[in-house]
Every structure is written in C-alpha cells, then in structure tokens.
Amino acid sequence: MEGGVARNSVPPNSFDKSKVLDVKPLRSLLPVFPEAPNGPPFVCAPPNGPFPTGFSPFFPFSGPQGSPLTPGLNQNLFNSTAMPIRSFRAEPPPASNGENVQSSNKRKSVGPSSVKKKVKRSNDSELALAALTNFKPGISAAEKDDGNRELVENVLMRFEALRRKLSQMEDAKESHSDIFKRANLKAGNIMFTKGVRTNGKKRIGAVPGVEIGDIFLFRMELILIGLHSQSMAGIDFMPMKADIEGERVAISIVSSGGYEDNAEDPDVLVYTGQGGNASADKEASDQKLVRGNIALERSLHRANEVRVIRGFKDATHQTSKVYVYDGLYKVQESWMEKGKTGCNMFKYKLVRLPGQTGAFSTWKSIRKWKEDPSSRDGLILPDLTSGAESIPVSLVNEVNDEKGPAYFTYVSTVKYPKSFKLVQPSYGCNCRDACQAGNSNCSCIQKNGGDFPYITTGILACRMPMIFECGSSCPCFRNCKNRVLQTGFKVHFEVFKTRDKGWGLRSWDPIRAGTFICEYAGEVIEKIKEKADGDDGENNDYVFNTNRVYESFKWNHETESAEERSDTSEKFDIPSPLIISSKNSGNIARFMNHSCSPNVFWQPIMYEHNNEAFLHIAFFAKKHIPPMTELTYDYGIPRSDETESNNMEHGKKKCLCGSPKCRGYFY
Template sequence: MEQGLDSESVPTSGSFDKSRVLNVKPLRCLVPIFPSSSGAPAFSSSQAAPFVCVPPTGPFPPGVAPFYPFFVPNDSQRPAEQGPQNPFVTNHAGSFGFNNPVQSPVPLNSFRTPTQQAGAANGDRGTSRRSRMAGTNVAEDGNSDSQDQSDQYLSGFSMHVTDAEDTSVAGARKGKSRGRTRSAQQVKSPVYDVDIDTVVNNFLASFNLMAFDMLKQAEDDCGLVGYVLMIFDLLRRRISQIEDAKEATPGATRRPDLRAGAIFMKKGIRTNANKRIGAVPGVEVGDIFFFRMELCLVGLHAPSMAGIDYMSVRITGDEEPIAVSIVSSVGYEDDGDDGDVLIYSGQGGIFRKNEQIIDQKLERGNLALEKSLHRGNEVRVIRGMKDVANPTGKVYVYDGLYKIQESWVEKGKTGCNVFKYKLGRLPGQPAVFTLWKSIQQWKDGLTSRTGVILPDLTSGAEIQAVSLVNDIDDEKGPAYFTYFPNLRYLKPFDLPKPSLSCTCNGGCHAGNPNCPCVQRNGGYLPYTALGVLLGYLSLVHECGSSCSCPPNCRNRVTQAGLKVRLEVFKTKDKGWGLRSWDPIRAGSFICEYAGEVIDISKAEELGSENEDIYIFDTTRTYQPLGGMPGDINGSPKTPFPLVISAKNGGNVARFMNHSCSPNVFWQPVLRESNNECYLHIAFFAIRHIPPMQELTYDNGIVQNDKADQMRKKCLCGSLKCRGYFY
C-alpha cells in the first residue's frame, strides 16, 4: 500500500492545492502486516509503514469470524476426495486464477475488518457497511451482492492461492501452525461438502470447455464473454440448488456466486485477465451484471469488493497508480443523477462510535484517481442500480468510458474529509443511465413513452400492463387477434400411471422427501426464491391444481403471470417484436407461449401457406445453445409432443421473433392434476438481458418434405445467422 498525505496534512477544501501530491512513497515499498499469534502486529519491514490486516487464514481477533473461502478444514475433517489429486485443490505455487498476474501497486483488496465499535463513512468503499451486515443469512439467489457483503467471503484474487484456499493435506498441516485448526462443528459447511465438489467436477466434465478454447482462438470477444458468463451462471445456479436442499448453517450466508467464481478463477475460465485502460473486448456499453464476480471474470473490474480498480504504470523510471474502473453504487455520497456527469466519492474515512473521525487519505484508489486526473486517461464506470426484482440485490450496469475532470476535498455527512472526483462521460457512446431514468419515469407516470398506441395491449388480462409501441412508422398495430394469457387444450394428456398431489399447505420446500412434486424434480425445487430456473432440464414438474400449496409456492413460477414489464414494439425490418422495460436476470421466467393446442397435421397445412402463422412446435430440431450440457439445448424429447397455434389468439409470446443467436430459450413445464397432465412451454432468459433489448428465441428446424416451402429469410443479423428460419 502506498503512503499518502497524513490525515493532519490534508488541508481544508478552501486551501487544498490539487496540483501537488506531497510525501508520497513508492507503492511497492509497503507490505501488509498480519498479527502474530500473540495478537500483536508483526512488522515485516522497519522501513514500511504498518498496514495492519486480519489475515485470511487467522488468527482472528475477538468478534471476527473466519469466512469463505479461507475456511480450511484440518486433516481429520477433510473429505477423502479432497486430496492432492482433486482438480479443484489449489496449486501451492500458483496465483489465484491469473494466467498472467498483473503487477498491482497494492493487493486488489485489503482484509481490513472494522470492529463493532467502528462505523465507516458513506465514502468508504469496501468497509462501510460490513460490520452491520455480519451474521446476515440471506436466502439463496436472493442475496444482496453488495461490495460489503462480498468481502465477508472473498476479498479479491490478488493473493496467492496458498493464502486463499489450500485444501491439500500439506496445506492443512501448514495451516495448523498458522492457527487454522478448526473444530468439527466449525467446518460443517455446505460449501465444503463432498457432494458439491462432485457436482462441480461433473458439471465441468460434461460441459464443452473446448468451445472456450475455440472462441479464444477465433478471437470472438463477445462470444467468449457471453460463454464465460453463461456457464458461470449455470454452475452458480446448480450449486445454489444443491445447497438449497441442505439444512442451513446458523449464522452462515450462502454465496454460490463466490464459490463458482473462485472455481472459475482457479481453472482459468475467464477473459481479459490482464488489466487495461479503456474498453474491454467483448463487453459492450449497457451490458448488465447481477454479481460482482461477473465483473471480475470478464475483466471489467477486478476487485470483488473495492469500488476503485487501478494498476501501475511506469513513467520516467518510476511507477505510479492510475485508475482503470470504478463502481458507483447506491448508498454512497455519489451524485449520479446526471447521465453525463458523475461526482464520485473516494475510499476510506471512518466515523467511530467514540466520535473519533479519521479522514480519507490520498492513497490507494484515491491516489490513483488523482493521478488519472493529471494523466487524463479513460476510466470505465459501472453503476450499481437497485434490482426491482430483489430488494436486497443490485444490478451493475456498464455505463461506458469517462474522464476525471476535477477533484477536491469536502466534509462528508459523517464529519470526515472526503475526496470528491468529477467525471465526465465521453461523447458518442450509447445512452445507458439516461435510458434507465427514462424507463423509471414511464413507470412512475411522470413522462409518456414516445409512440405508444395502446398503454395495455392485454386489456387487463395480465397482472403487468404490456404497451403497444410504434416509433418507426405510421402502422397502428398488428393484425387483430384475441388476447388470452394461458394455453388452451381441447383435451389434456392422460398419465400412464396415477400421480400424487402435494399436501404442502405452506408451500413446497427444497429437499422435502415427503413432497411428491419435489421428488418428481429429482429431490430439488427447480426454482430459486426469486423464481430463477436453477438448471436446464428435460422437463420441469410444477404443482398442479389439485395440490394443496398456495399460489405463491416456489414450484408455481410459470403460473403467476408476467413478472417483467414488457412492450410489443415495431422493429425496423422484422415486423413486430417484444422487449422489456426491466433488466432480466439469466434464468428468469419471462412468459409462456399461449395459444390453442392443435394437431400436428394442421400445423403442416398452416406452414405450407408461408405466412406469419404464429406456430410453436416442440417436434422441431433446435440448435444447442453454446455447448450446454444436457437436454433442452439440443432436440428435447418432450413426453407429449405439442404444437401450439397463436394465429387467432394468444399472448405476448406470439410477437417474439426468431434469432440464430437467441437470448431466450423455451422449457417444457408439466402440471399434473387428477391423473391428467398439461404441458406448457415457458420462456426463460439465457443470459442477463438489459432493458429495451429485443427478446428472441430459436424457431427450430423443420424436418419434413415441406421444409423448403416453409423457409423464410432470416434477418437476425447475428454472426451465427443460418440465413433462414421457419
């Protein structure tokens, strides 16, 4: 860590000379100091200013508990499978997931843990609310992915693997001398359960990781970033599903995102490992992320907790830090209401309960921002927005490149001096934050959506209004059809054997051995508490009408109607399309395909007419989605072949266009009731989808002698476009 101005040397805002940086020592001369076994700081260098930290491996002072992934069992507590041959055992000499470790002036994150008596100022990025969130147990996939909570479990990847997670036998022996010995009760945690390791091994073994290397060689940056994020989220959801079925450990917060991210870093499944100034290949302005680990994996922002990312550059023989990216989240003293200007608060600054005030210092990220002001380099800005679907979560939006225009020091809300940095957005970039603000104003009724034909296409049939919008030409709407939100059967399918309905009066629970609906899904619930599908399945079994569980049961996700605010809009060259005002998380339910179930022969007759017939056919062949393991991604074998026509009546799904590189996939969902079953087609997001991005799925390929007559020219515009669709 570099040494900046002493707190007593920071002038007031009126006398602060921003052109001078005083008493700054080289960053590389300082070494983090961990407490000795006696509890006193052990100084590594008499010349370096002390930087007292809580080491990730202990010993821990009173009130500070060990946290994942540094929670290492001893020999007697380690599962047999976690020996040196385990592919997930840490390499003793390696660095944590970096193929080419980046020279950084200081560790990307410190392991400072504030005491219960200390509370940080709003400007303190990384330690501001950790103490208040300690001990919080948040539901799976409903966690608050804040900088502070993330730091409880994973403070960054700049440390060596041996310091982070050495699970070998030798590592355990070394850990004893470092105070790592834990009782059997302490290490009993789901994240270290052998079943999780087996799941991870099987997942990576079944996944086509050759595609990752092929994308690297092809230099398809967008495809590579999308692929990494897709398989990361699949693994995260799978781990979440396994842990969800286990009994929670009191006082422990489950973070499958950090578990999956740590595995990916160790395996080298990431992109843009080297830090860089400016744009990141494969990441586009407006892209969204729901986990800080995703920012790390694609090289957009390396620290998993800190708000300022920086690197060392050599100028005239000396190294100095410059900022490369910042995360501006709600809850700090940032002023981000302007879409082109951001007032960003520095890091540090503490207000203790004994009224002791510690001002921010011109060091670490603050110094890097000050240097970037004088150097004039571009800085990536990621804005943390509230997640409307998850009150405790955030959506991280990449807002593009900014330059620092000005800096000063002012008194913060808690009384300590805070560094302020004014950043201006570079012109010529797509509107992002201003678009999000406009959408919120549409929702609040403060402004009107341009081009609205109907405020609610569904006439109240859906719980969420669906706008009909045309800001392209004078067309007043699609051809007439009857809107209804559900699938209409002439006759349900008969079950080959009687089925049992559940009696879960309070709702189905994961891992319940007495719930027949849970057992039909392999012993797990297929959805998280937020309604995110936990895996790509051949078939999802939802609770039926004869089940005793309530309408808000976690196993009735597709029956609860629309969860996001959609609009049907006129495209430039593909007729009418569908998109969302809300950001959509990967795996989230969007809508089902409503219409009338028809005979397959009738579908072929309609197809021969070569018009917009609004047909969905489960018997078609579907392209795999990026080498995902399993089922639905290829040609799924549904238990009951289903053909749906939405020509005369249906819902918003009839407006979803085809794409050879879709962002939505379909999932067969079965609901059983009174020995009858109803198969439904539900659409879920393949990846995170930003607001106002068109929703598309793959129409599939027809395999019959009339296929040539049914072909249409494809206008999806993707790099993988087949040139036609059906």
C-alpha cells in the same frame, strides 16, 4: 442515431486534452475499432445443411480447446496499454483433471479459520462440492488475458450455471452447513481456481467483449470478465510504469450508493473517494489521498479513460443489486468537501465521453415511463393484455404509422381441445403452505428428480427434460415456490415495432438469467394446415412446434461425468409432440422473433389442473438481459418428414438476427 461510431470506443480528439499535464498521449486513447454488432454481416449456412433428426453437435462449452473462439474480434488492439498483473490470482498448475479438486481444498484449508469448521462437516457436502469442480476449463492462457464477446458470454453463463447449482444445493440443505453459503462467491472461487475467466490483465479503456449497457448481478461477475477486478472496493487501478503508488491510474469505478455520489445526470457522475467511513470500532475520519483516491487524481492529470459501472437496487429483487456498464468517462475535476459526517471527502467529477450508446440514460427514461406511461414515445396502448396479466404490456411503435399488429385475442395460457388431455390424473404433494426445497417427502420435488426446480427467487436452476410444478390438487398455497409459470410473468414487457422484423418483444426491466419470461399461449392443434395455393407460408407463422429440430446448447453447469452423457443431459422429454397456434389467440410470446444467437430458450413444464396434467411451454432468460434489448429464441428447423416442411422452401425466410453465427435463414 448512433450509427457510424463504434459503440465501445471514442473518436480521438473528442475530448479537451488541455488538462493533460505531463504525459504523452496514451495509446489507448486512439484506437477506433470495428465492433461486433456493427461489423460486416456474417452469413453462413450450417456445415451440413439442414440438421438431421436429433440435435446438432453444437457444444459451445466444450468446443476445441485452446483455439480462439471468434478470431479477430478486438483482440490485440489493447495490448499496447494492457499489462500483466503479476499475481492477480494464482492459478493452479495445469494439473491433470481430477486433482484440482484436492488442490483447491488444500489451498483453502491453509486459511486460519476454515480448518476446525470443516472437520465436523459431513462428507456428502464435501463430495458434492468437489463434484462441481470437476469440469474442463476450456479456456486457453491467451484467452484468460484477452477476451471477446463469445468468451465473455461463455464465462458469465458458466458462472451463473454454477452459482444456480450451488444455490439450489444451499436451499436444499436445512442444516447449518456453511459449505454452500454465498453461492456467488463460491462459484467465483471455483471459476478462478479452474481458470475459467477472461480479460484477466488490467487495461485502460474498453474491455473486449463487454458492451455498454451490459448488466451484472454480482461483483464477482465483473472480476471474472475483467471489467472491474476489485471484489468490494469501488476504484480499480493499474500501475503505469513501476508500481509506485503515485504512478497508478484509475481504470474503472463502481458507483452504487455506498457514498454520497451525485449520480443523477446520465453524462456526469460526481464520485466520492474511498475511505473515511465510520465502522464498528472507528469514527468517521477525513479521507486521505491514497489508494484509489490518488489513482483518480492521477487519472485527472493523465486524462485516461475510466470505465464506469453504475449499481442500483434491483426492483424485482429488493435485496440485490444490478450493475450496469455505462461506458467510458474521464475525470474532469477534483476537489475536497465536507460530507455529512463533517469530515473531508474527495470528490471527482467524471464526464461521459461522447459518441457512446446510452446505458444509464435508458434506465432513466424507463424510470420516467413507469411513473407516467404516456411519456413513452410512440405509445399505442398502455396495456395490450387489457388486464389479463398482473403486469401491463405496452404496445409501442416509434418506427412508422402502423397502429398495431393484426387482430388477435389475448389469452394468458395454452388451451387444449378436449381430445388432447395428455396424461392420466396425477396426484399432488402433501405440503402445507409451501413446498420446501430439501423436503424429500414432497412428491412434487420427487417428480422433479429430487431437486427443487427453482431457486429461492423463482429462477430456473437447471434445464430439465421436464419440470413439474405443483397443481390444483396440491394443498400448498399459490405462493409456493414451485408455481412459477402458472402465476404469470413479473416483468414489464413492451411489444414494439422493429425496424425490419415486424413486431418484437422487449422488457423495461432488467432480466437476470433464468428468469421466467412467459409461456407460449394459444390453441393446441393437431396438425399444421396444408398450405393452400396463394398462401405465402403464413401457416407457419404464429406456431410453436416441439417437433422441430432445435440446436442444442449447454446452459446447466456441466461436470466431467455429465459431459460424458451430454447428449441427453439437456434434452427434452415430452410425452407427445405439441403444436401450439397463436394465430387467433395468444400472448406476448407470439411476438418473440427468431435469432440464431437467442437470449431466451424454452422449457417444457407440466402441472395438473382438474385432475389432468397439461404440458406448457415456458420461456426463460438464457443470460442477463439489459432493459430494452429485444427478446428472441431459436425457432428451430422443421423436420424433413413433417407436413410442416412439405414445402420447405416456401416457409423459409431470410434471417436478420445479425448474429455472427447466423444460419442465414429461419422457418
């Protein structure tokens, strides 16, 4: 449907320009550029052939510094309209590493209120925080101005890693030390002072590396990647000539329920101007034609593209919001009307430019499907688990007539044959109703190296060699935060027929980075069966094998010191190799396809049951995943000394992941 038109751009002349009053057309309205997912297929073999034993030397966060990570993706196309902002935020001088910590603290203590508060604080917290700022930015000056997909993802992933780490530290501090509060703001601040950001110059139109439908959890993320650089305000703008207030155009807006917008139509947004709100010491008042309001008025006349970000309450985390980038709009008309307070409010009608992929419209469809599952086109089964999980899993085929995948038994967890009991009995903790982060007496936390593995909302804080959840001999309740895998997934999944990769898995809900997806369920087997003649490598299908070689990647926040031992920091430590077959019985994990640039990764988790500890394989979201995006993980490569690969060429399949980093094949 959408094929042919680059997603983030809009064909010229597709919009009625009759309303343009007094300006020559903006050059930013013109370019149509090739976009990553639709670009030429990149097929490349790994540099050294199949990986040798051990992990391949692939460190996205510490690659060659200063060189553009992906050349040629959208860069420079927007230079014509993008302009540097003099002091969007002061960066520290490129000082030698290690001194940045001090300088950032110094910078902060200039503030009026922070000095006295900080005096009493223990040095541990200060030191812990300082340690977190001790890392290499790895982003060049040019990359700070103009980004690309890889940079945007890199910045977001590092922000999240830092935020989770701070959050974990905050959870563990029962004291009133405010040093770790507001992890997102603190993480953002550290990112800025270290210069880890991209698309820092304001621009009209698409932001390189940001795709329509991308989701965000904090306003800070929008700033870090240059989508909307106001921390709270809903209207971002940019000077056109000299910086005269009347000459500014709006470049992006956030609509998230703060005002009486009309935001139901997926193609039309009636946005309320800013100001006029009642506050503690102020009555509601008429809005004035200043700031963002005058910028939107200007954008109406200039007819420039305005990015629209729509925010909603997150269904799974009621307290927080999800922001969706909904693409480019234009201001079509403006008027003034009385709001509920009886005061005058500016209203701006924004219309979505045609030819863009759906984003908010997808959310609307899903809302409908949830109310009435049968309204889902191509629905085969409302719940393929037949109630085995607490959330149903839809089975859908919108592609052809196939009525479902080959028969298998749905099981929600992994089954060990008697002979496979892994470790000696282990003992649980003594925590009353729920284990508390920061309780150093909790033996389960001790097993996890002293850190609580999940942050409050049940999100994985860091990848670990092994994670130990509470087990059946722990007296804590089932809602203890250290029981995530064992309580099952909380996301509404859909098993769907893909166009060219068989069946796949995706979600109706937005998934934030670190969210538990599911475990790999099935039967633990000793060996992968020898291939029989006439078998076309089917034995390798529906198998998870920890003994394959998995490309390493960095997900945790890495400080300098950790970088030195980076070889081991995110490596798994499994007592003995584990092979799980989901051919006859399994769960949704068996439908997850391979990708060379996956959005999901696996993590070993152990907990005890009937006095014996069992190893489980859990999948977690690598980054924020918008609804209806296929979930994929890296299948890894069989070791050359394994039975599995006796016939390597046999099990080799052409990879269709479409990633620029595609290895070309998978097993």
